Amino acid sequence: xxxxxxxxxxxxxxxxxxxGKVTECMEQAQKTxxxxxxxxxxxxxxxxxxxxxxxxxxSDDLRREIEISLYEKALIxxxxxxxxxxxxxxxxIPNKAxxxxxxxxxxxxxIPDEFKLELGKIIxxxxxxxxxxKRGIRAVFKDIGKVRDITNEIDKKESSSDSxxxxxxxxxxxxxxxxxxxxxxxxxxxxxGSISDRAENTADRLNIMAVKRLI
Numbered sequence: 001x002x003x004x005x006x007x008x009x010x011x012x013x014x015x016x017x018x019x020g021k022v023t024e025c026m027e028q029a030q031k032t033x034x035x036x037x038x039x040x041x042x043x044x045x046x047x048x049x050x051x052x053x054x055x056x057x058x059s060d061d062l063r064r065e066i067e068i069s070l071y072e073k074a075l076i077x078x079x080x081x082x083x084x085x086x087x088x089x090x091x092x093i094p095n096k097a098x099x100x101x102x103x104x105x106x107x108x109x110x111i112p113d114e115f116k117l118e119l120g121k122i123i124x125x126x127x128x129x130x131x132x133x134k135r136g137i138r139a140v141f142k143d144i145g146k147v148r149d150i151t152n153e154i155d156k157k158e159s160s161s162d163s164x165x166x167x168x169x170x171x172x173x174x175x176x177x178x179x180x181x182x183x184x185x186x187x188x189x190x191x192x193g194s195i196s197d198r199a200e201n202t203a204d205r206l207n208i209m210a211v212k213r214l215i
Contacts (some may be wrong), residue, residue: 012141014069018062019134022094025055029097030127033104037116041108049101056098063087082209089202093130096195103191109184112177118168119189125161126195129154133199136206147210151203158196165193
């Protein structure tokens with residue numbers, strides 16, 4: 001029993017380090033998008049894109065270290081598959097955040113003033129949801145009874161994001177801007193919204209892990 005808890009604590013320590021790096025990536029990416037909304041393409045924006053990429057790469061390195069440790073050090077082998085699946089699901093969240101930053105940089109999108117407020121709200125919902133993911137991951141190891149409530153919150157925020165996306169896209173296509181701009185901005189809105197989709201996928205993983213532990 002002591003060995004089990006020792007292995008679990010070691011794993012949690014590694015996962016906490018990984019989540020810290022993912023948080024850094026998400027915060028950099030969120031800041032990157034808001035700088036672009038405020039200032040457009042500029043040196044500060046490009047620097048933040050680079051910082052986002054570096055943070056995402058560091059989180060990838062830590063994730064791989066955890067995966068190797070799960071095999072080489074036989075950390076709680078009975079849950080290995082679930083943990084690997086969870087890490088893969090979490091990894092999709094910073095990947096998408098980084099992808100959105102690169103998309104804006106590559107396409108040099110113009111964000112009309114009339115859409116900035118609503119776009120900012122969508123960004124906040126999709127990036128802030130990662131705090132719930134972190135709480136859910138810690139709960140699945142330490143307080144299994146809280147997992148369902150946390151994942152329900154994630155589902156609500158994902159649904160809220162979907163609603164805001166639809167409203168903004170409707171407003172976008174009723175505007176007088178160029179059709180090409182409309183299409184690119186629609187794609188951007190959908191891509192930002194897919195961050196919370198990935199968070200919901202991770203929440204599904206957490207629910208499965210919680211059910212298995214309760215059986």
